Amino acid sequence: MARSVNNGSDLICIFFGWTIILGIFVLAPVLIVLFGYPSSPSFSVNLFDNQALNMTKAYEPATNFTIHFDLKLKNRNKAIGIHYPDPINITFSYFPNVSFLVTLAEYKLDSFYQGNKKTRHVRDVVEVNGFPTVLEGTNMIAFRVDLVGTYRYKKAGTKRHKVELGCVVSVDYTSSNKMQTGFIELVEPGLDSNLHVKNFTPQYQYYGGR
Template sequence: MARNVNYGALICCLFVTSIFLGIFVLVPVLVALFAYPSSPSFSIDLFDNQALNMTRTDDSPTNLTIHFDLKLKNENKAIGLHYPDPQIITFSYFPNVSLLTILAEYKLDGFYQGNGKTRHVQGMVVATGFPTVLEGTDMIAFWVDLVGSYKYKKDRTKMHRVELGCLVGIDYISSKKMQSGFIGLVEPGLDSKLKKKPSPDYGYP
């Protein structure tokens, strides 16, 4: 004898089961997205598509023009980011392992970055002088550091400070970069452990 199947009850049961499974799967994902957001990532391509000649002659320019491509990525797929204050990017070099000399500074004004968005900031700065090789090497050791702040697009969220940096090496003989492509800015900044020698134009005491 054929058994009668209550398809309505079966469909209702499957529907309720799918809702519970959806809750158990979606809730942890939503909590991870909103309750534990990720910090933005920063990377830079220094001297991007720029012909370099680090060999000094009497006819060489007294200042160096630095081209850069700064990449800022919001790693959060569900939360936007506010950068209310300017992000300050400083370009320096190491004449020796215990000294950092400032060459130029760039200010990126505040902006909003949408969910999962990436922004490229392409620009150039003119250095206040010309870097020398790192003592005891054939390398010019550039240092880029970024100082700024951001906050998540949520009510009553606090400001998060950013202090990151990276090293970019240039072979003095070949004028070629020792790292290709974008270099991630990481913490802690190496420059925080070193004594900075400001440019004369900065007016520091």
Template sequence: MGCRDSDTVIASLCCICFWLGLVVLMPVMVALYSSPSSPYFSVDLFDNQAFNMTSPKNLTIHFHLRLKNRNSAIGLHYPDPIKITFSYFPNVSMMVTLAEYTVDSFYQGNGKTKNVRDFVETNGVPTVLEGTDMVAFRVDLVATYKHKKVGSKRHKVEVGCVVGVNYTTSQKLQTGFIGMAEPGLDSKLKPPPRDDYAGY
């Protein structure tokens, strides 16, 4: 076999490998790109913080928020500030807001995780959940995001979680990061928005 024939065989093998790789990878890339996932949020309250729940002063809440882009092939853009609300339940029928925090607009690369470590000063002292020795904190997050691809629409996400803390020992009932999910029954405890057009 001459050099020319050998080169032809090598070129043919390379071409076959290229097309086989394209056939295998194309469906995977299409699936990743055409059906992108929503971001995942989790939070760790009072991260490495020593605090006294019985102090008469306003409580400082230290937190560590994680925002995960679960898409390995598509970036995410958060065009609006992300709003985070810290509240607590004095009883099972109401929720009291303690503080609010915002994260500025940003872009998040493929598969990247953004970490936000900070603290907020509350405007009051939380009380125990009625009938228990636990303070039931709630963290709510409202954000809008767009996938970095042609024709992507803006999506809105509202998620939250509850973090229980023993009032006497200041020990958290859940340790580490808690995943934030779409609000359930507890979100209905918020006062309904005022309807300024009622009766018109």
């Protein structure tokens, strides 16, 4: 009887041993993906959402122009939170021509923490003095949004990562309609395209030179 009990115990030990080994082989790649190679956060913006733009009053005396924006910050990681330890600086500008950029307003977002797979919307308004002019040679106003900040993953031994992103949003001066709708992803300056007037497709282009 004692031998039978021992054999049963041995089988149970072997079963649990193989279960643990298989669990390690299955879980290890998943844990490496989740914690070893975290994804950077994504940023996108929607300018003038639900805002009626009246460009025909642009040059009337004492005209105050406001920029309504909805900035979306998304943590794409399922298992890692993200700290934004420093204020995030956002600059709103426009192109009077292809080689010059004029700053309209600046906005600062205080530091915060973002949990796993969380998305934060920052909806606000900035007021500018004066009014942007059309892009030379076109009938549209080419706005640009720049974002500069830092982030750090919530895990041991991680350092701060700097992020510098931007996008271009255009508005038809005659109709006051945006040429792109919804959120536009902010991209790295290394993904720049040349800002040619005749072939200007702002939903895909971002001019990095300041």
